[in-house]
Amino acid sequence: MFTPRAQALLEAISTRVVVADGAMGTMIQEAAPSLEDFQQLEGCNEVLNVTRPDIIKSIHRRYLDAGAEAIETNTFGANLANLAEYDIESRIGELAEAGAKLAREVADEYPGRWVLGSVGPGTKLPSLGHATFAVLRDAYQEQVEGLIRGGSDAVLIETSQDLLQAKSAVIGAKRAMTQLANQLPIIVSVTIETTGTMLMGSEIGAALTTLQALGISAIGLNCATGPTEMSEHLRYLAKFSDLPLVVMPNAGLPILAGDGAYYPLTAEELAQAQVQFVNEYGAGLVGGCCGTTPEHIRAVADAVKNLTPKRPQLVDEPGLSSLYQHQPFDQSMTYLSFCQRSNKNG
Numbered sequence: 001m002f003t004p005r006a007q008a009l010l011e012a013i014s015t016r017v018v019v020a021d022g023a024m025g026t027m028i029q030e031a032a033p034s035l036e037d038f039q040q041l042e043g044c045n046e047v048l049n050v051t052r053p054d055i056i057k058s059i060h061r062r063y064l065d066a067g068a069e070a071i072e073t074n075t076f077g078a079n080l081a082n083l084a085e086y087d088i089e090s091r092i093g094e095l096a097e098a099g100a101k102l103a104r105e106v107a108d109e110y111p112g113r114w115v116l117g118s119v120g121p122g123t124k125l126p127s128l129g130h131a132t133f134a135v136l137r138d139a140y141q142e143q144v145e146g147l148i149r150g151g152s153d154a155v156l157i158e159t160s161q162d163l164l165q166a167k168s169a170v171i172g173a174k175r176a177m178t179q180l181a182n183q184l185p186i187i188v189s190v191t192i193e194t195t196g197t198m199l200m201g202s203e204i205g206a207a208l209t210t211l212q213a214l215g216i217s218a219i220g221l222n223c224a225t226g227p228t229e230m231s232e233h234l235r236y237l238a239k240f241s242d243l244p245l246v247v248m249p250n251a252g253l254p255i256l257a258g259d260g261a262y263y264p265l266t267a268e269e270l271a272q273a274q275v276q277f278v279n280e281y282g283a284g285l286v287g288g289c290c291g292t293t294p295e296h297i298r299a300v301a302d303a304v305k306n307l308t309p310k311r312p313q314l315v316d317e318p319g320l321s322s323l324y325q326h327q328p329f330d331q332s333m334t335y336l337s338f339c340q341r342s343n344k345n346g
Contacts, residue, residue: 006153006184009070009114010217013244013284017304020070020116020248020287021063022297028074031055041086046078049098056099060106066294067301070114070285071107072156073147075099080139081122081131092139093146100150116156116187117147119169125162127200127323133168140172141179148182158189158248159223159289161199163210163323166190170214185217187285189246191224192233194253197324204233205326208241209319220246223289226253226265227273238281239315245283247274251291263291267299274300275307282311 002010012018028045035042037052048055056074063071078096083089100117107113119140124131144155155173160166166188177183190198190207197203202210211219219237221230227249237245252265270288277283286304288296319328 002183002185003153005114009153010185010244012069013218013246015309016284017278017307017309018069018114018285019067019297019301019304020285021060021068021072022288022292022294023290024059024072024074024076024118026291027059027062027293028055031058041088044077044083044086044088046075046083046095046099049074049095049102053098053102056102057106060103061109062294063297064106064110064113066298067305068287068297069112070116070153070287071103072116072118073099073103073150073152074118075143075147076118076120076158077122078143078146079120079122080136081124082120085123089139092142096143096146097150098146100147100152104151114153115151116154117144117150117152117184119143119147119155119157119173121159121161121165121169124165125200126164126168127162133164136165136168137172137175140169141175144173144176145180148176148180148184152184154185154187154217156187156189156246160188160190160207163198163200163202163207166207166211167214170211170216186215187218187220187246188216189220189222189248192221192230193224194229201324203325204236205240206321206324208237209321209326212241212243216243218244218246218285220248220283220285222246222248223250226250226263227270227277229253231276234277234281234283238312240317242311242314244285245277245281245309246285247277247283248287248289249273250289251293251296254291265291265296267293267296270296271299271303275303278304278307278309280310280312282309284309
């Protein structure tokens, strides 16, 4: 049984449009924290949950003032792979809990707002042998326990690049909820590259088949691309899954310029795309990822405030999935055979 606030969030994204926030990292860069703020761990944004809570809370408030109903914790990198690069992996639970507490404190200043506990993928992909499944699972459990203790209303496993990594995060999250006797919705958002697959080569059908079987509460896409490149993958999710859909695109594909990369999509263009995703695919939780700002979220909130998600006709296509693709059970010509490959990849 979900907590009342968590149940209200799940019902909201199932029946109407909930607006989430936008990018955290670029907003932190804009605030220009010092090396001392980072405790000499330059680039470790999660440390700011402890050293500069004022920066993080200010970012949360800016998104809420822009119309966001759900804000993500500053814990995307509070995982084993990221924190191990700074030799502070022992602080996973501490920094996750601190980030969730900050978001909870700010969300409670705005009645009816929710906190999404952000769980990023890290840089260790189990399908490539960077780390074992069990080690990652246990580290994700520690992170999610911190997010729960800090007051999150749901766990958002986002920017998933490897299905095995996503599975380890889901199972770690479930173990954390069992350990703390506190059940929350688990939302998984995968990243599809411009190649049309996840980083490991998984197509969207494989992602849906694999993740839906784990009993998650919602599924969707974020990062990697702008909304245009996401459209067909969202169409598939809307057609073959009755789970609530989450859509958080980048502000377009990054463009390299003399002073670095920038994201070209305007606030109005993102808002128009999200209106399409709500009307055509029934998206229930919409926001932004890299390059999006409070201005983007304000435009999205204004554009979708009177919309009701419209889901297309659901198609039931039972099947199995490999790492790479979904295989329907239906066979028109011959029998269906499958086996376990014995090489390392398989």
